[in-house]
Amino acid sequence: MNWPHSVTPEALLKKAREAQQAAYVPYSRFPVGAALLTAEGTVILGCNVENASYGLSICAERNALTTAVALGERHFVAIAVVGRHGEPCLPCGACRQFMAEFNAAFFVVLEEGTESLLYRLDLDLLPHPFVLEGAFPLEA
Numbered sequence: 495m496n497w498p499h500s501v502t503p504e505a506l507l508k509k510a511r512e513a514q515q516a517a518y519v520p521y522s523r524f525p526v527g528a529a530l531l532t533a534e535g536t537v538i539l540g541c542n543v544e545n546a547s548y549g550l551s552i553c554a555e556r557n558a559l560t561t562a563v564a565l566g567e568r569h570f571v572a573i574a575v576v577g578r579h580g581e582p583c584l585p586c587g588a589c590r591q592f593m594a595e596f597n598a599a600f601f602v603v604l605e606e607g608t609e610s611l612l613y614r615l616d617l618d619l620l621p622h623p624f625v626l627e628g629a630f631p632l633e634a
């Protein structure tokens with residue numbers, strides 16, 4: 495798989511591990527960190543944030559994406575996600591759809607043992623995302 499950036503998957507995983515430290519997980523005790531890479535090389539961090547009303551909890555991936563959009567970023571190439579050490583922490587369905595909004599060919603970097611594991615969103619994780627027919631974003 496052709497990695498699209500000079501920031502390496504391993505460097506991105508390291509940043510995701512840093513982000514994980516900030517996770518707010520009093521209910522699941524399952525901290526997750528995400529590091530989102532923009533086309534320009536900016537890395538934006540996210541962690542999961544839980545709530546006593548469980549359905550309001552937000553995943554690390556969507557936290558990173560919403561933070562990035564609030565910072566004016568829209569062009570993303572990859573995201574690294576970490577949970578338990580050495581185990582792949584696959585994004586949930588909601589996060590996969592959320593990523594597809596911005597880049598259907600998103601690279602997703604996970605950890606497997608001490609190695610990095612690469613997926614591409616459109617090929618491996620979400621081949622047929624929901625698309626609203628006739629609706630076009632105001633700005634791509």
Ligand SMILES: [Zn+2]
Pocket residue numbers: 553554555556585586587588589590
């Ligand atoms: Zn999720």
